[in-house]
Amino acid sequence: MIGKRMTVGLLAALLVVSAVGAGGFPASVLAAGSSDDNDSRATATAIDVGQTETGTIEQGDVDWHAVEVESGKSIFAxxxxxxxxxxxxxFELYNPDGERIGEGPADLMVPGYHTMRMVTGGTAMGGDVAEQSGTYYVRIQPVDNDFNESTDYELTVETTELDENDPNEQPNTATQIEADETIAGVLSGSDRDTYAIDLEKGETITVSAEYDGSFTPSTSLVGPNASDVELDSYYDTEYSLAHEPIGRDHELTYTAMTTGTHFLRVNPNIESSTIVTFDEKASYEMSVNVSGQSSDQPTDDEDPDDSESGDDNEETNETPNETDADTDTDDSNEESDNTSNESDQSDDTEDNTSGESEQSDDTSNQSDDAEDDTSSDSSDC
Known part of the structure; x- marks a missing residue:
């Protein structure tokens, strides 16, 4: 009888192990030596938004908590x-698909959302924006393996309404806007708002913004080459074309160097994103103006019937060509006259030379006559 009971017990144990294996729970989410039953995402403890949940972490333990969040709301844990x-x-945040998510304040001096008793007084925080409606998860665990004492904690998850355009965190979920449009939005410490606007090469975009809240946002413009990129949370220097982080009220101006869809981003200013303001909100109003003319389009001074104008110019150019021919004929005649004049001058020169020769002969004859007279006088003597 005892043997049968032991056999039944062993079979039951094997069935339990088989069931866990069939459930597909990864060994990494099952904590050895845990005394609770929320050691995996599949067995997470359900909590309500705004509810404070208590728990205890022991050596080798992890706790999972689940909360329902609507798309477009900010999450703050x-x-x-x-x-x-x-x-x-x-702690870590996961979306309904089991992917790790999470933004953090810029002054967070640690890589994860974890407590530092000497810095934060035993408090950790973090959050994101729900990009889909569903169940979001918080996983709590020791910071490292050097964990010796059971530690109690309190966990609270809050959500906040943002604006009608959220979620629009990245270029692939950007809100399409048009030129000369004014946008009213709400930003939280974990929120990033992205807007798409089509620009032609040569057009100038001017963005004027006003903010009201406990922290200062900033605006930046990125080019078409960032359409499939996950941009940096605060300021992406690799893709940014223009950036304006200064002051509550500011203006950003940029002239497009290429035609395509550009992306205007509104982020918390990195210098004002702190642990203190991370769960706060800021409202903004942003006016977008596009001026100038595309380099691909004709200007106002250009004749829209350029092709006809070109034909007229070709016809007009025929008359100057005939005039040029007449001018060439006149020039030829002038050259002929000049040649004739030079010939006449040459004849005059020959006549002058002949005259000079005749004068020379006369002089020679006179000299001979004089010699004859002298000779005659001498013979008379």
Whole structure:
């Protein structure tokens, strides 16, 4: 009888192990030695938005919590340690597809959302914007393997309404806008608003913005080459064409160097994004104006019937060519006259030379006569 009971017990244990394996729970989400039953995403503890949930993390333990969030809302999670010891915990956010997500304040001095008792007083925070409606998850675990004491915690997840255009976090989910449009939006510490606008080469975009809130956003313009890129949370220097981070009210101007869809981004200014303001909101109003003319289009001074104008010019050019021919004839005649004049001058020169020769002969004859007279006088003597 005892043997049968042991056999039944072993079979039951094998069935349990087989069922866990069939469920496909990865070994990485099953915590050895855990005393609770929310050690995987599939067995996460459901909590309500705004509810404070308590729990305990032991060595080798992880806790999963699940919360329902509507698309377009910001998510803000806050983890606070309630046990007085030297242990630290960290948490991660996951979307309904099981992908890790999360933005953080720019002054966060640690890579993950984890507590640092000497810095943050045992509190960690982080968040994002829900890009789809569904169940979002928070996973809590020790910061590292050097964890010795059980540590109690409190977890709260808050959500915030943003604006009608959210979620529009990246170029692939950007809100399409037109020239001369004014946009009213709301930004949170974890929110990034992206707008798409079509520009022609040579057109100038001017963006004027006003902000109201506990932190200062900034605006930047990125080019068409960023359409399939996941941009940096604050300022992407690789793709940014223009950036304006200064002041609550500012203006950004840029002349398009290429034709295509450009992306206007509104982010928390990196210098004003802190742990203190991360769960705050800022409203903004942004006016977008496009001026100038595409280099591909004719200007106002150009004749729209350029082809006909060109034909007229070709006909007009025929008359100057005939005139040029007449001019060439006149020039030829002038050259002929000049040649004739030079010939006449040459004849005059020959006549003058002949005359000079005749004068020379007369002089020679006179000299001979004089010699004859002298000779005659001498013979008389």
């Amino acid at each position: 806050n983890l606070t340690l309630t046990t007085e010891n030297e242990e630290d915990l960290e």
